[in-house]
Amino acid sequence: MQPLQTLLVVDDDLDIRDALQDVFELEGYSVLLAADGLEALAQLRQVESPPQLILLDLMMPRMDGFAFREALRHDSTLSEIPVLVASADLDVRSAAEGLNVAGWLRKPLDLSELLSAVKRLSQAA
Template identity: 45%
Template sequence: MSAHQVLVIDDDEDIRVALIELIEDAGYTAVGAAHGAAALERLREQGGRPCVILLDLMMPVMDGWEFRAQQRLDPALAAIPVVVISAYRHRPSVTELDAAAYLNKPFDAAALMDVIRRHCR
């Protein structure tokens, strides 16, 4: 992973692919994972770190809450900022997930890109 790469974690393949295309159209690179366990495996196996992680909350295998718990316990991954992107209507508090931002689905593409730009300089 490179300094200007975004990791998209979402179990909905259509959403994941659309987000990756949006991010790549803006000049960044992006990779996806279908759930938290796959994302942790990718992060731990590949060199480099993404500049930001886009994280859905409701996913099979490992949901967003468990991913964040595992990420924060890993010193090599803990500092990577996370933007929660979820249709989950109970918006978790910032302290609960320690997220850099929270965007409810559906969200405005410009708002998402603003958040990505802040973290991927």
């Protein structure tokens, strides 16, 4: 049996984190949750093996998605994890392009589009 693929969901909205956790677990993923970039970095530095994909919101308190992505890029053990940006920012495409991420989605999220992107990107990892 194949080990579960792990996803890290970084979003300051508790309802979104809970909903995504439910959706991903139903799809057979193991899910880590973080409310902001600082919490996400702390989790990434504690886990035995890194997640196959990070789903990242951009607008969050304490450490936003931009600062989190910058921190990832400077950490050789974490820099190779694909990042999928999910943001309500109307210009999410240009924001994401500047972050060198694997992909981007606009909120509210389309579930089939989300699952398709997650499956594609987590298997490539």
